[in-house]
Amino acid sequence: MTTFDDIRLLRITYLRGPNLWTYRSALEVWLDLGTLEEWPSNRIPGFVARLTAALPALEEHHCGVGERGGFLQRLQDGTWMGHVLEHIVIELLNLAGMPTGFGQTRSTSTTGVYRMVFRARDEAVGRAALAQGHTLLMGLINDRPVDVAAAVEAVREAIDSAYLGPSTAHIVASATERRIPHLRLNDGNLVQLGHGCRQHRIWTAETDRTSAIAEGIAGDKDLTKRLIGAVGVPIPEGEVVDRPEDAWDVAQSIGLPVTVKPTDGNHGRGVSLELSTQAEVEAAWHVADAEGSEVIIERYIRGDEHRLLVVAGRVVAAARGESLWVHGDGSSTIAQLIDSQLNTDPRRGEAEEFPLETLKLDREPVIRLLLERQGLDGDSVPAAGRKVLIQRSGNVSIDCTDDLHPDFARVVSLAARTVGLDIAGVDLVAEDVRRPLAGQDAAVVEVNAGPGLLMHLKPAVGSPRPVGQAIIDHLFPPGDDGRIPLLGIAGGQAPQDVARLLAWLLQLAGRKVGLACRDGLFLGERRIDDADATDGTVAERLLLNREVDVAVFENGAATLLDQGLVYDRCRIGVVTDLDGAEALARHDIRSADDLPRVLRTQMDVVLDDGVGVLNADDPRVAELARHCDGSVLLYATDAAPLADHRAAGGRAVLWRDGRAWLCDGTAETALALRQAPAAAPAVMLPAIAAAWAFGLAPALLAAGLDTFDTRARAETR
Incomplete structure (x- = not known):
């Protein structure tokens, strides 16, 4: 062979x-x-x-x-x-x-x-x-x-x-459904949603509206209890203790049975439930102490554990937990039964996408303590048919959102608002959340910042809940897509000067303009980086800047071929010319006739309510109009290629008799300049067209052309 x-x-x-x-x-x-x-x-x-x-x-x-x-x-x-x-x-x-x-x-x-x-x-x-x-x-x-x-x-x-963790990925997917753009800001789960001054940031289920003070309060269980208890949220009585011997005294004063847990733990680590003897309480104190900075003793609340997700003061999802048991077969150890009966659950795993963790006795001191209370350990072999309790509250994955009584929605919302969290996972223990709060043993036991969402996305029983949508709607009200106007200029030789003039016109209109071009990166008239900002890694900085409310990007053919665009969609897209093919041989570009299929990308990304601006002097450029989802505005130095477009009611910019004319259908308005413009028509016309498409008035366009000095700007190059 x-x-x-x-x-x-x-x-x-x-x-x-x-x-x-x-x-x-x-x-x-x-x-x-x-x-x-x-x-x-x-x-x-x-x-x-x-x-x-x-x-x-x-x-x-x-x-x-x-x-x-x-x-x-x-x-x-x-x-x-x-x-x-x-x-x-x-x-x-x-x-x-x-x-x-x-x-x-x-x-x-x-x-x-x-x-x-x-x-x-x-x-x-x-x-x-x-x-x-x-x-x-x-x-x-x-x-x-x-x-x-x-x-x-x-x-x-x-x-x-x-890749992003599952909770973050779900929120980002919900943003994408709303056509809100996103940028990943680190190798983890810090993500920017939206651009420039209209952005918000998330980190898993925390947002840039999440108060640091609120997060600090939520991390201190004792402080959280005192604050929410003061406003009427039912809580279990409890007290922080520094020594195991004090734990028993407090447990007796509160009333048995009790719960022992760390004040600043998470994911249920170090929490022991329904303890009734001094040995159990003191042993549980050591387990909790290893997981957090302080240990709290609380009255044990009978009932099931529930996790309620609160977004902007409203409960958007609720899940109920259940106890975990294994059944003896007379030959397998407890450790083997856990592996065969619990860890085989497809929802359990070590990676982030699994809603439930694999149970391993060597890292679960609470389970070992619970087994000890039943006279067992991991090597014990329970008799056939014997039920052994492994976790009192484990699988919080049974959706009960539709069963929630308004009383419980009210108190958990109050708890989240009292702590100050915009997004909170509130842990509630109750006998039956379908019934009114009065007349049953129930209490809020924790308020968590940055809650996981998987239990609501992949419940074991019940329907997934659109929690990501709720978070996105909280950050971006309906109708807000988080976008600032982006204007992209693509072509061979002209885009650099067109981008500079266009940014100047927008700045005169009072906008906070960011500009990325070959001359560098600009905020207004200030150049903040002299690197070639047609490079996407440089240009992207405009999208990150919270001051920028409109951004202009130069996109040469080489940029499109080497990197692609830095943005997904734009308000206004401009294609100026088909020059420069000779510099693109490495991309198998042999002549100007090969460039339309490259530059059409700039038209492809124009938003439905945006505008494509095209040079009608070159019919190959004008032909790109068919790839634009928005409206089209043409410009030319010759009236002939504009005739059909204008006859159909289209807008155009025409250079005639040494003046620029704004044409709306058959109507024409001349720009009244005080002096000969510093920029050539090949630069002026696309910039005027894009600025007019953006909404700038003729008088402002004329003032901008009168004050634009190409020589002064050339000195910055």
Whole structure:
């Protein structure tokens, strides 16, 4: 059998935003098939059979055929290995738990060299999937052993290390449903929702409206109890104790049975319930002391534990807990029964996406203490049929939102508001939350900042609750998408000066303008960085700045090809010209005729209520109007290409007789300048058009042109 050299990966580019291929982030790979250019899939003996045996779900890939089994048909008919690699990578991502449907592979002008691209939400994950897919493909081509499970696990590990936790991811997904953009600010769960002055930030289920004072109060259980008890929220009597011997005295004065827990613990760590003897209380004191800074003794409240999620003073979800038991079989130890009867629950696991933790006795002193009270330990073998209590309150995952009596909604809302939290997880113990509060034993035992959401997203019983939507609606009222107006200028040679003039006009209108262009990064007239801000890592800083209420971005063709756009959508998109193709040979751009398919990206991202501004002097640029979701405003130095657009009621800017004219249908208004403009028509017209589309009045446009000094601005370059 012929042995083939590895496919060479010539260049790997992460496209962070909308790009030539897709609206979303993607990984673009230039690859050289080498001798495999002469060996499509149907010419390599046994290859298709080996591939489909290793990855049987490839049958689900539609490919260009448009139906199930489409890719298999392409394999059997013969397709090139770049295309095969694309589908292997996509399938590895699917198997690793990150469904991915988009991919394309296209030939270049160099024989055997292809551009392959696939959807990549994260660069590290995309690169991991590519590396594993490449290794897998070469093994299958050369009939070497391959380990698909190991490849999938490697991709899954990359996903686990790179992606948002489940609570944060759910909130971000809820924001996306509202078309609110997001930016990840660190490797963890700090995320910005919205842009510039309209942004909010979340960190898991905490927000930039979460008070540090409130969070500090919630972390002190004794202080929380005193504050909420003072306003009438039912709480269990309790007292902080410094020594185990004092714990028994307090327990007796409160009344047995009691609960012992740390004042600043979390996730139920160190909490022991229903203790009735001195030995039990003192042993529980040591367990609680190891988990927190202080230990509190409380009256034990009979009933089930509940977690109620409060957002902006309103209960949006409620879940009930239940006790955990194992049943003896006469041969298995307690530790073995926990593994076989409890840890097999698919909701339990070590990773963040699991709503319940795996139970391990070596890290659960409360469970060990509870077993000791039953005369058992992890090595004990209970008789067949014997029930052994493992946790008094474990699986808080039974949805009971619709059963909640208004009395309980009222008191937990009061508790959250008293502590001062905008989002709170309130722990309540009650016999029956369906009945009124009066006449039953019930109390609020904790108020938690930054509560987990999984119990409400993946309940064991009942319906998931749209808690992320509630949090997003709290931060962004209906109608608020968190966006500031973004204006993008794309082209070959003109965009830099157009961006400078446009930013100047917006600044005169009283806006707090951010500008990213080749000259640097600007806030108003102040340059804060002289680095080339067409680089997305520099330009993105405008979206982070809470002072900015409108931002202008220069986007050359090279930026679109090398990085993609820094934003997902814009209010106004401008395409000025098709110059500069000669500098883009590395992207297989050979002439100006290749540029429209690149620059159309700027039109693709214009919002429905936005405006696309296009140079009608070049019919190839004007043709991009069909890719704009918003309205279109044309500009030209010749009236002829504007005629049909104006006849249909469209707006345009025309340079005629040495003056700029604003045309609204057949109506015309000349800009009355006091002096000859400093900028050339190729710069003025797109800037005027974009500023007019933004809503600036003709008089302000004229004043801006009179005061714009290209020479002074050139000195900053």
